Amino acid sequence: MNSITTLDPENHAEQVAFSRERVFDAIRSRFAKVWKARSPRKLRVAETVTLGEHRILAVVECGNQRFLIGGSSATVVLLACLNSNGEEVSCP
Numbered sequence: 001m002n003s004i005t006t007l008d009p010e011n012h013a014e015q016v017a018f019s020r021e022r023v024f025d026a027i028r029s030r031f032a033k034v035w036k037a038r039s040p041r042k043l044r045v046a047e048t049v050t051l052g053e054h055r056i057l058a059v060v061e062c063g064n065q066r067f068l069i070g071g072s073s074a075t076v077v078l079l080a081c082l083n084s085n086g087e088e089v090s091c092p
Helices: 009-037
Strands: 043-052 055-062 065-071 076-082
Touching: none
Parallel strands: none
Antiparallel strands: 043 055, 055 065, 065 076
16 A cells, blocks of 8 residues: 655645754754864954055964964964063063
8 A cells, every 4th residue: 555645735834844943953952062062262363454465463362372463465474472461572
């Protein structure tokens, strides 16, 4: 005997919404473990200044350290290590 499932047009939208919700719940539960396991970011670009001609200055924070970085389309250079007041200090 061949069984054919028919969709009730009145309940079809409800059935699709329910199925979509179940799929999203499965995806959320699968990736929740990955998202929780990821460690918080320690590197952050605090400020940037564009100098033109594909050149940039940036203050980058890593934990409680701050660095003044210069960059172009070809290079990245550490210009200075900074304290919390923005004053230059010796680099570790």
